[in-house]
Amino acid sequence: MTERVTATTKPYTIGRPPFRPGEDADFGGKFTEQPGDLHRPDPVTCTAQDTVAHASGLVRVLDDNGVASGEWNPMLDAETMIQGLEYMMRLRIFDDRMIKMQRTGKLSFYMRSFGEEAIAIAQTMALETQDWIFPSYRQPGAQFVRGRDMVSMICHCIGNTEDNVKGRQMPVHYTWKEGRFISISSPVGTQFSQAVGVAMASAYKGDDEVCISWLGDGTSAQGDYHYALNFASTFKPPVILNVVNNQWAISTHANLATGGRTFAERGLAYDIPSIRVDGNDFLALYSVTKWARLRAAAGLGATHIEVYTYRAGAHSSSDDSSAYRPKDEFKQWPGGDPILRLKEHLVKAELWDEERHATLAEKIDDEVMTSYKAACEFGDLASGPYPPASTIFTEVYETVPWHVQEQREELGK
Numbered sequence: 001m002t003e004r005v006t007a008t009t010k011p012y013t014i015g016r017p018p019f020r021p022g023e024d025a026d027f028g029g030k031f032t033e034q035p036g037d038l039h040r041p042d043p044v045t046c047t048a049q050d051t052v053a054h055a056s057g058l059v060r061v062l063d064d065n066g067v068a069s070g071e072w073n074p075m076l077d078a079e080t081m082i083q084g085l086e087y088m089m090r091l092r093i094f095d096d097r098m099i100k101m102q103r104t105g106k107l108s109f110y111m112r113s114f115g116e117e118a119i120a121i122a123q124t125m126a127l128e129t130q131d132w133i134f135p136s137y138r139q140p141g142a143q144f145v146r147g148r149d150m151v152s153m154i155c156h157c158i159g160n161t162e163d164n165v166k167g168r169q170m171p172v173h174y175t176w177k178e179g180r181f182i183s184i185s186s187p188v189g190t191q192f193s194q195a196v197g198v199a200m201a202s203a204y205k206g207d208d209e210v211c212i213s214w215l216g217d218g219t220s221a222q223g224d225y226h227y228a229l230n231f232a233s234t235f236k237p238p239v240i241l242n243v244v245n246n247q248w249a250i251s252t253h254a255n256l257a258t259g260g261r262t263f264a265e266r267g268l269a270y271d272i273p274s275i276r277v278d279g280n281d282f283l284a285l286y287s288v289t290k291w292a293r294l295r296a297a298a299g300l301g302a303t304h305i306e307v308y309t310y311r312a313g314a315h316s317s318s319d320d321s322s323a324y325r326p327k328d329e330f331k332q333w334p335g336g337d338p339i340l341r342l343k344e345h346l347v348k349a350e351l352w353d354e355e356r357h358a359t360l361a362e363k364i365d366d367e368v369m370t371s372y373k374a375a376c377e378f379g380d381l382a383s384g385p386y387p388p389a390s391t392i393f394t395e396v397y398e399t400v401p402w403h404v405q406e407q408r409e410e411l412g413k
Helices: 048-056 078-103 117-125 141-146 150-158 190-205 223-235 265-269 282-297 338-348 354-376 402-411
Strands: 006-009 012-015 132-134 211-216 239-245 274-278 303-308
Touching (some): 048 265, 048 274, 078 117, 078 141, 078 150, 078 282, 078 338, 117 211, 117 239, 117 282, 117 338, 132 190, 150 354, 211 223, 223 239, 239 282, 265 274, 274 282, 282 338
Parallel strands (some): 132 211, 211 239, 239 303, 274 303
């Protein structure tokens, strides 16, 4: 892993990025941690102390040559791995098309998951369909796993009459009741406490449900993160709490979010088993999440996971990351590209080939364009139609308070 870089500015020591624009990024070439370095503890008997090495190390399954090994290898069948590859390709191609739409004025705003596609997809595939998803804004891939169609997602991004949140959320702030995908919130971090609360309710009712949530390295410096860990430690609800350490919180580096060596180690102080996992390794992500779900379903409480990855793209369509980091920094990341790594593994196992890969990519791209055209039949960004203004007042209160009703009548809505 990369060591924390600091600068001493009296009277403070301030974390700083390892590289700045104009400098050559060098993360050391490859991870020193290897598959097989860390054993897989029994999820039913494991304690926080049993994961000290896992919180400071790095769980990997795929090595630098695309070979899977070690106790954490989930031994997935070919169908599951190919399905995971397809979901990741679907998300990347969808993202690429949507950011182009935004650049040409067809969407107002967009955020990609470039370089982080494996995270929500592998982890959601490791869950059960009844489990609840409390995402941040780089987990839209979970919806593909749960079966949401592209037309519905694009309608939301446009904010037209078929937007299921009726224009009351920013683009990419999806919500999808049918897939148990809870609304993404712009005040980042709130989802952690919400996930713990719903997990407590599920346990209270005796339901076989687990909650999973994600937030970023920057957000982990906020109180919401610690509130959630404290409640998870105290009440031991069935929840999986992920810190996605993608190195950057908009324009500030992860070194400004913690003075510690790893984010995973924080969970140990709350007596929560904590694991650091290669976030670009589909198989490792799947395995660690499946392990955490086994613990949660057995009534043993939370697992705290640091997903160690790199945000390959800009923070959003409003961001120019070249202003604060080298333009090619992501190409030097030791974790590589999650799609190419799983593809390489499948090709080596003679389960996939370049021709099938190219054919699938073309098919998905055609599907995205067809879906965009279908979504525009319900309204486009330039000319609408849009959800009616009356939706400002609906679907919030079971019984509308008098003052809200009065405002609605004043506006004639």
